[in-house]
Amino acid sequence: MNQSHVGHLLLFTALVSVFFAFLVRTEARARWRFGFSMAACMIVFSLALAWLMFPFPR
Amino acid sequence: MKTADRARIACLLAWLAPGAGHLFLGRRVRAAVFFVIVLTTFSLGLAFDGKPSVVDRRQPILSWLQVFANVGTGPVEALARERIFGKLAYQLPPEDAGAEPHSDVGVELRRRTESPRTPYGTAYLWTAGLMNILLILDAFDIAMGRKP
Numbered sequence: 001m002n003q004s005h006v007g008h009l010l011l012f013t014a015l016v017s018v019f020f021a022f023l024v025r026t027e028a029r030a031r032w033r034f035g036f037s038m039a040a041c042m043i044v045f046s047l048a049l050a051w052l053m054f055p056f057p058r
Numbered sequence: 059m060k061t062a063d064r065a066r067i068a069c070l071l072a073w074l075a076p077g078a079g080h081l082f083l084g085r086r087v088r089a090a091v092f093f094v095i096v097l098t099t100f101s102l103g104l105a106f107d108g109k110p111s112v113v114d115r116r117q118p119i120l121s122w123l124q125v126f127a128n129v130g131t132g133p134v135e136a137l138a139r140e141r142i143f144g145k146l147a148y149q150l151p152p153e154d155a156g157a158e159p160h161s162d163v164g165v166e167l168r169r170r171t172e173s174p175r176t177p178y179g180t181a182y183l184w185t186a187g188l189m190n191i192l193l194i195l196d197a198f199d200i201a202m203g204r205k206p
Contacts, residue, residue, distance in 0.1 A: 008178050011102070012185070019095045019189055022088050023196060026206055 013042045065201035072197040073132050076190050079197030092193055100131055100138075100186035108179030109170040110139045112163065113149045121150075130187035130194075142166060 021035035059067075064083075072079025076096035081089035111124030125148055128135055140146050147163045154164030170176045199205040 003174055003178075012181070015095055015099050016185070016189075018091070022091045022095075023192065 009043065009046055013039050013046075017042065061202060065198050068197040068201045069194050072194040073130075073190070075132060075134075076193060079193060080200070083197060083200050085200065092189075096131070096186050096189050096193070097134070099182050099189065100134065103179045103181075103183030103186060104138055106175040106179030106182060107170050107173045108181075108183040109167060109176050110135070110142055110183065111180075112147055112167070114155075115150070115152075116155065124184065127184040127187040127191075130189075130191040131183075132190060135183075135187065 017035045017039040020038055021031040025031045025034045068079040068082050070079075071082050075093070077089035077091070077093035079089075080086075080092060111121060111128050113125055114121040128139075136146060139148075143163050143166055145163075150167075151161040151163055153160040154167075159165045159168045170179075196205070
């Protein structure tokens with residue numbers, strides 16, 4: 001976990017998604033939907049960006 | 059109590075402790091969740107050798123924004139900063155502007171810069187501060203009646 005990019009990605013995503021779900025939604029069902037959508041977007045876009053950056057290590 | 063006074067108190071409380079502004083406004087569940095999330099994020103920052111930012115004259119705007127993000131966490135950040143640097147340092151001492159650090163602040167910053175965990179920790183520290191700044195703005199909106 002200390003230097004695991006994926007571990008930190010998942011942990012960071014969980015914290016930020018829950019935070020924003022409670023910040024911008026007031027109903028429980030809407031919070032779940034928003035939180036999952038945001039987490040999925042963060043993970044997918046991060047992995048896509050990492051994949052795009054792969055040919056350019058510096 | 060007047061709406062403006064209520065908003066001011068909520069903002070001040072929100073800065074003093076994450077979620078306290080929401081608690082003052084009667085949003086207990088949100089207050090508890092925000093308290094746990096912001097302090098967990100901040101604690102992760104400390105656990106991963108996060109680097110409290112200091113204003114560096116070589117990069118004034120960027121470093122000032124970083125300090126602003128740190129300070130957003132509230133007094134708990136000041137306590138952590140005091141513990142890490144041995145004093146409340148918000149500016150890089152002039153003698154540390156060169157290649158080799160000389161002051162305690164510079165030496166500690168260099169030690170943390172060389173740690174492989176520091177980029178993660180620093181990101182968590184900034185995130186905790188930025189989250190709390192959003193909470194201050196959210197408490198203001200709630201107090202002004204713009205948000206439920």
